[in-house]
Amino acid sequence: MDVVRSFFHSLKLVGSFQIIGLDSKHILVRLSSLLDFNRLRLRGNYLVRGKLLRMWKWEVGFRPGHESSITPTWISFPGLLIEFSGGLKAFASRFGTPIQCDRPTLSFSRTSVARVLVDCDAKQDYPEEITISVDGLPTHKQCVVFYNRPWYCDTVIS
Incomplete structure (x- = not known):
């Protein structure tokens, strides 16, 4: 989680953020700025220390293992x-x-x-x-x- 937090700090976001671990493969990122939200979603995928970090919007009913369409x-x-x-x-x-x-x-x-x-x-x-x-x-x-x-x-x- 420290690596992920450090990565988000490196993005120089406009607003604040909160990282919440959901399970061993999923995190919830709460952003205070809509500008940051749109910027992160447009890019979609990031590499963090050689690991793929994929972003998508939270949906009601989200369950790990089921990717949003x-x-x-x-x-x-x-x-x-x-x-x-x-x-x-x-x-x-x-x-x-x-x-x-x-x-x-x-x-x-x-x-x-x-x-x-x-x-x-x-x-x-x-x-x-x-x-x-x-x-x-x-x-x-x-x-x-x-x-x-x-x-x-x-x-x-x-």
Whole structure:
């Protein structure tokens, strides 16, 4: 545990953290900063003294030995019409829980594509196109692109 605590101190986190041992292979890391939380989850995997340390968000019902299928994934909406930019997180919520937009999307410095980081379930199939409607009337077909979409296999091989 001292090695793990030292590793977390080396990350120069913005907020505080607490490390709690769950069993011989699992720890719970409580972070006070959402910025730290998102930074750690985006990276996902770390090597600590040659051992793999994998990070994922706590879920109700977590049990050691059962890996979560929920993972942060960048989703883009190429050519999203400017008038729909205010609804970006609502569109992204069709695929999971929106975490954040990228900087160029927030600042409108790149209008060719809007990107949102979303907690997606890797077990799910998602459409490559959505229909955006105004006042209940379909008005626009929007392409959706997943970046580095994770694949999930829940088959146990013995």
